[in-house]
Amino acid sequence: MxxxxxxxxxxxxYPRGRTGRLVTVSILGAVVVGLCCCLGGILGLLAGGGDNSALPPIFALGLATVAAVGLGLMIASIARVxxxxxxxxxxxxxxxxxxxxxxxxxxxxxxxxxxxxxxxxxxxxxxxxxxxxxxxxxxxxxxxxxxxxxxxxxxxxxxxxxxxxxxxxxxxxxxxxxxxxxxxxxxxxxxxxxxxxx
Structure with missing residues (x-):
């Protein structure tokens, strides 16, 4: 200084709506991460999960991780700007x-x-x-x-x-x-x- x-x-x-925006993005983001986890599990089953029981959790974890990283970047950009x-x-x-x-x-x-x-x-x-x-x-x-x-x-x-x-x-x-x-x-x-x- x-x-x-x-x-x-x-x-x-966001001088007026930072807190509300962070809460909204966090709640919607948690829902999206959960949906990505479910979608990943389904894709893992469709990709041969019947023969390999490790595929559904790997796909679920992979999609959920991508969504969580995107959510984290969005929250950080709102909080830090x-x-x-x-x-x-x-x-x-x-x-x-x-x-x-x-x-x-x-x-x-x-x-x-x-x-x-x-x-x-x-x-x-x-x-x-x-x-x-x-x-x-x-x-x-x-x-x-x-x-x-x-x-x-x-x-x-x-x-x-x-x-x-x-x-x-x-x-x-x-x-x-x-x-x-x-x-x-x-x-x-x-x-x-x-x-x-x-």
Missing amino acids: NPGHPRIVLSVG GAWLDGTRLTVRGLTSRTVDLQTARSVTLAATADSNTGIASDGGVVVTGGVTRTPVLTVVGPEATVRLRLRSREGVLIPASEMAALAGALSVAQCPGAREAASWLQAMASDPRTMLM
């Missing part, structure tokens, strides 16, 4: 974490990508155009890593204006191509989210 710079946690994960700004250091975390220092960045781009089907119309700064929601994505290439930050939570809401302003402030120290334009766009979106449509 940088002394004198408080860590700013960015609202890019997040991002924060620590002075000029931007960290984005999914299954792995990547950190880049904006001060030493080599390039910065900010572009809006079209997400179909998010379409949450709320007071959270979501702008919907013809059923397609545009999500600004900040990409920073540095000597340590390349960080890609979606400026919308996984629930479809733009990050708050204060967080956009903090990102713009941190980018103001970068001397690389695209940093000044990205900082200006972030400041404009902090004032009016409709700026991303221009």
